[in-house]
Amino acid sequence: METSLNRRTFLARTGLATAGAGALAAGITGVAGCRTDDGAAAQPGTSPPQVSPFDPNDWASVRAQFDLDTQLGQFAAFVLASHPAPVRAAIAVYRDSLDRDTVAATADEVQLEDAARGAAAEYLEVAAEEIALTDSTTMGLGLTYHGLRLRPGDHILTSTHDFYATHEALRLAAARTGATVQRIPLYDDPASAAVDQIVARVRAGIRPATRLVALTWVHSSTGVKLPVRQIADAIGEVNRSRSEADQIRFGLDAVHGLGADPTSPAALGCDMFVSGTHKWLFGPRGTGLVWARRDAWDSLAAIIPTFSGPSFGNWFDGGSAPFVFGLDGTPGGFHSFEHRWALTDAFEFHLAIGKDRVAARTQELATRLKDGIAGLPNVRLVTPRDPALSAGIVCCDVAGRDPLEVVAQLRSDHRVVASATPYQTSYLRLGPSIVTSPEQVDAAVRALASLQ
Template sequence: MARAIDRHRRGLDRDTLYFPESDPEEEACKAAAAYLGGGPLENIALTDSTTMGLGLLYAGLRLKRGDEVLTTEHDFYATHEALRLRAVRDGIVVRKVRLYDDSATASGPEMVSRLRAAVTDRTRVVAVTWVHSGTGVRLPISEIAGALAERSRGRDEADRILLCVDAVHGMGAESSTPVELGCDFFVSGTHKWLFGPRGTGVIWGRSEAWPHVDPTIPSFSHEAMSAWRNGHPPQGPAAVLATPGGFHSFENRWALAEAFAFHRAIGPARIAARTREQASRLKDGLSRLRHVRLHTPRSAELSSGLVCCSVDGTHPGEVAARLHEDHRIVASVTPYREPYLRFGPSIVTRPEEVDALVRAMASLR
């Protein structure tokens, strides 16, 4: 992938007319569609990040004043703020439900039950996150999808509840596809667990769901530009028209296909198993330290690659700084009201490195 980025960068630097023989954006969409479970490449919109994808989706959904969007207290700023801005602009109603009281002991059936109970006749959209970046809790998306399908039974297609998922900490760490999860929209950046180029992302949507979204930023697609030249509104695949135009970091976007190809060559199921193995090893080690409190569920069914914890009497930022200074271990601090220390074991970490992290955490007593 790095070689592909460098090849495209050198081509653009050398010749302003540089463009690969095969359409690289089309190749990126094909690769994304294949990785995400098949289906037409026209179901993929390309973005620069998860935040951009969520902003485009929640700004573009066809909602009217009084329609309700249900999200959770646990979602990240990007979801909450995109929905707040939409509410200010158009008068939609945004409600937040608490899915669990203690993340470490979260229960799948309880999360589904709480969400189902919060749905009303005015609910048109449910906006959730697959793997919570603040706790590492992984939602049972397929069960949520089933509950919402049951709640939507008997509604007109225009009023069916749409399930929209921020998947950035699941895509690349888990092997389930959006089709298998049963969601309507699946939004993710690709530089995290997919280890793709920075400044790239995708929105996947069901063919039947895309007509519910209007473009927010003008597209530079052939369909849009041709319509403009001929003096009429653009017509074409909704995802294509929803892909923002303008100048992007094309060398990164054009290398995106290689990132998907790399994961498909290894096998998503093998990657998910390896990620789960590393995360479980870390959680097992941390749980034996009396001064460390684990906030991510021990169950692999309710967690993924993220592992969140706290150290008694010490701010997470101080812990992260000491780990880096004393052990060259990189940790992050969750940007929430109650911050936790966060680790991300994955296919690029080894068991010895996980064990070294546990020893480093033990030394913080």
């Protein structure tokens, strides 16, 4: 028998007042997930795995939260996160509950997703409705640059230093809209990059037709951290004399800044801040976010149907709930929910240590590494030594050696895990972080000194 439901009954029955996929599938709302004394998420009737005592003021204790191989100096942990204990525990609880009874486990999907968005908002010091949840930086860049309302002939300015994901997202967006993309170098020698020069080059690259400046906060190609605030101010200056329709939007791949530099996206001054949360934040693998300044919402459209309650409501009875970036920009469909929900625990882990302390520790270790490398005759430092122009990534060049070969030798002969930058000009890359000790930094410097 066919039943006719009105909007209110439908939303009430499915819990979709602000709801998404889980509540829709469940048709009921259940008991919200709860937190154990140590902060790990738990579901009723589930015993969370034991989490070792955690003293956020003790770096050894912070490192002990990770299951990383302690025989290795972990200088590539930022590439793809290892989960700290509270995140592992939360994932285990959610995974087990999903495996036991998917319907019951997803009954609180809306609240759990809202909690993740709320934790991200607290961490980033912005409003929760400005944050869309994604699976990665790459997904966020694709959604953002395809969502931007570009017209044929519009000009997109980016740099030669950006990663494949930005360049490809822009190429695809331009092919679809008829916009053009221009890549410019912002510095010639990364080691001597300078704020004024970078800002002047961005400013000189802006044309009357420019509608998007798409850059990366910390270049994974060189370790250079851009002076984002100053670039935003220069763009703002141009925008002041432009009509609303001709405003330039400033998009940022922020993945190597988030979790390494405490500056909030609003303070940075960009319009769209796109990041994975599975690198320096050490959040669940396969998670990410996009923050969009409220003023920029009008220039952004959703690309993938969201499963938000208001959107479902619009579909259900032709309503016209307004566009809310955080909901409408979050792709719908079922997700690896155990990872998405455990994002809350990743933000809480960092906040327990303190954003500023994490950033200061990352900088302290990176500076120690750079100082060590600067004294080596066989290794050239590529990343600037100035902390204002660098974060946790340290790139260098070992004389006469292929970076990939050096990566292999560092691991096999010295128990140092490094990476090589995946760019046309490739460098050896080490990223000290909260999982690395000062002694491991010194050992890495000694290992580099011994390379022929």
